[in-house]
Amino acid sequence: MSFDLVTRPHASLGGPASMRARALARVRRRPAALLGGLIVAGFVLVAIAAPLLTAHGPGTRVGPPFAPPSAAHPLGLDDGGVDVLSQLIWGARVSLLIGFAAAAVSMLVGGSLGLLSGYFGGVVDTVLARVIDYFLVVPVLPLMIVVAAIWGPSVLHIIVIVGLLLWTTTARVVRAQVQSVRERGYVRRAEAIGAGHARIVVRHVLPQVGPLLIANTVLTVGVAIFAETALAFLGLGDPSAASWGAMIEAAFSGSAISAGAWWAIVPPGLCVAAVIIGCSLVGVSVEDALNPRLATSHLSRRTFRLIRDADD
């Protein structure tokens, strides 16, 4: 997993509304997108319903450390004698909150800067291009570590740090898309008949950029959760908020391994992975649906189904 979204070359969108409708239809036809959406929605529901699903508040001691799974505690107890399952459910709240909030920060900042610089060009664009270039090469995790170490650990800080360090990917994608949409005939014509900048952006540019921005934001949710686990593992998480990252860290520093307590280590990692897979399935499906080039492949079996391949 990375701190940069998996970058893929982008083909541009075609005509306006009909193209978008077709892309949306293609997203809906993808079982992967549906599966990913269900996974994420499931975790969100569990996080919201946490008080109903758990018998104890977060961090309540209910038995001896590292008690193995039993009927009362299906996932056993952790190093502090806390029920792993209920801790996992409470952890979903923190991890998802950080993921979604940081992605929202990055969507707002990256989306608006990408839009501004792609649409108006000029000085804003030059400066933004430099900043994006810098963030493209700077190792993001060490930068997060440095800022988090200086600023002090709290959920709010982590959200802001992660969000503000992930926005450049979004800005890059949005900027490229806006630049290409801006040159389209219908935008030019709208301009010619006297539409103002605000109207063009809202009516003609945003609808074309929207799906891509959403796809990117969904992917960023996963990246942000991943970044939080890394920060928490390095001791930079909020000590009062038991996220999944903090659970992995606790298992490591509480020597769950030497106690043989696999039940304290395995579940949080799998939860993180499940949410990230869910986000990726949704995000990548939307991106794929928007990228008509991926539909053509001259080497796939389907293209040549009627011809017997000599080398097969």
Added chain:
Amino acid sequence: MRGLDRLLRLVGAALLTIFVAITINFVIFRAAPGDAVSNISAIPRASAQEKLALRHEFGLDKSLGEQYLLYLKQLAHGNLGESFSSRESVSHVLVRAIGNTIPMVLLGTAIAIALGVALGVFAAYRHGSAGDHVGVGAALALYALPTQWVGLMLIVLFAGVLPTGGMQDEFLIEPGFWSHAQDVARHMVLPALTLGVGLLGQFALITRSSMLDVMGEDYVLTARAKGLGRRRALTRHALRNATLPLVNLIALSLGTIVAGAVLVETVFSWPGIGRVVYTAVSTRDYPVLQGAFLVLTVSVICCNLIADLVVLRLDPRVRA
């Protein structure tokens, strides 16, 4: 002369980015709430005079402009200051650590590239079939698992079979060169494997999408139309053309490799630069943290420059 022009521009851009990184590195640490001395946890009840003396010693009583110039001057001499906690020269600490990090990271990255590219090409070749779905599913799962968690799992699985911490057996007394090398290699297996597994999925996904992109090109259709077999068209025409975007994209994941190294070294107590970062964070040793961050950033910028130069060399359109 287009090639030379590009080369100069790339080097110039890299130098500019390094300068920006140096400056940002200065600004971040000066923007800290309270200065470094008030954060030295090693002296909880220092008197006002002691604090003043320390401030003077670390140059924190000067104006920001003066401090910046001093910082640049020291940097030009390769002086990164000294550690708050051990009073050792930061550059010594970092040089020693980097020497330990590089072989481990190289091995891990090599594992990831070899397996990741193979998996990605396989999935693209089987585009739309069950093989593709399984390949993408596996890549996505590996991509999604937190690196530190993968490390812990490998420790659970291989504890007792392979060493799970440190870089050498502390109880080997004066080992010969070969037994020492063997010992280090054994210690390197799990960290490198963890790093490789952490990066593999991402490389596979990148490879698959750039292969799919290339496979839609007309020259691949032409290759097929003139009678080349699928496999030959794949290796000769698609894979060769997908190499360029691949080199670029793998270079862009250098930051990910660094992140992976920090986590892996923390899990396995590998005495490299990632562990230096971890220790510096937990002791709030700002000079070491600042130095490590600078070294990491500059090495990623340099590796990116090298990747750009490789692309320049590989791409006949630029070389002409």
